[in-house]
Amino acid sequence: MPPKINLKRANISTEFVDLMIALYAEWVTKNERVILAGKTNKGFEHFTMSARRMLPIIKRVSDDRKGLDYELTRLRGLPYTDFVVVMDVDPTWDPREPEWDEDYDEAEEWKNAPRIPWLVGRTKFVTMTNYSNRNEIKGQLGHFDVYIPSSIVRSPELSHIHMIPQRNQRSVYRHPHHYLQTDGEAITRSPLSYRTGNCYGDYSGVIKGMVDEPDFPELFRQLFGHLSTFGYGPPINLSSLDYDIHTPER
Numbered sequence: 001m002p003p004k005i006n007l008k009r010a011n012i013s014t015e016f017v018d019l020m021i022a023l024y025a026e027w028v029t030k031n032e033r034v035i036l037a038g039k040t041n042k043g044f045e046h047f048t049m050s051a052r053r054m055l056p057i058i059k060r061v062s063d064d065r066k067g068l069d070y071e072l073t074r075l076r077g078l079p080y081t082d083f084v085v086v087m088d089v090d091p092t093w094d095p096r097e098p099e100w101d102e103d104y105d106e107a108e109e110w111k112n113a114p115r116i117p118w119l120v121g122r123t124k125f126v127t128m129t130n131y132s133n134r135n136e137i138k139g140q141l142g143h144f145d146v147y148i149p150s151s152i153v154r155s156p157e158l159s160h161i162h163m164i165p166q167r168n169q170r171s172v173y174r175h176p177h178h179y180l181q182t183d184g185e186a187i188t189r190s191p192l193s194y195r196t197g198n199c200y201g202d203y204s205g206v207i208k209g210m211v212d213e214p215d216f217p218e219l220f221r222q223l224f225g226h227l228s229t230f231g232y233g234p235p236i237n238l239s240s241l242d243y244d245i246h247t248p249e250r
Helices: 014-030 032-037 042-058 068-076 106-110 201-212 216-227
Strands: 080-089 115-123 126-130 133-142 144-149 162-165 173-175 178-180 196-198
Touching: 014 032, 014 042, 014 068, 014 080, 014 115, 032 042, 042 068, 068 216, 080 144, 080 216, 115 216, 126 216, 144 216, 162 173, 162 216, 201 216
Parallel strands: none
Antiparallel strands: 080 115, 115 144, 126 133, 144 162, 173 178, 178 196
16 A cells, blocks of 8 residues: 655644744844854855844845745645644753752752743654664654744754654654653653754754754654654663553554
């Protein structure tokens, strides 16, 4: 039987577009010095090239294979159903636990954490296959919500990116290569407030590059590829994943 072909393209909310543009603008402002240096110094040239890609998007202009329309076309062509924005905790916030307070409650303290917008991509169905044999299915993982915080420009940490299976939004062991760092304790606050552990393998360099010099369509594409891949020597066993990984797409 031939594979099903789903030609439906992703929906992109206005809030997502606005936040994406704002983050590109923040990156250009933050790196203005090295962007200018890249015009004469090849060591910084990649900053200049990234800025040239972002500026038409920031200005909301479009021309052939650059600018805002092209950026949105790239997003719509990804294996996602929706791109939206949600408000949740700032993952860079530090509650600074006071050692002297015996009544200190970390979960209660996190209720006071500042909230920021997050870019969220909701994936199409993820079927995870073996990196060395793409015909070997290792798991029918279902749909994921991929979260990228708006703090990513000022704090480009891979551990702040979350990929949460819709089959269990409180999952700790989300993927053989992606999990929550809860120190063995139960989740007592927003899952987005925890750091994630990751083993990106061959995706590591590219994903880190997309965070340091953001290209959000490419970052979401790489993260979907990561979710679809069972790599070599994963830190989490398949049997440890805390949701249904056997039911195929219907």
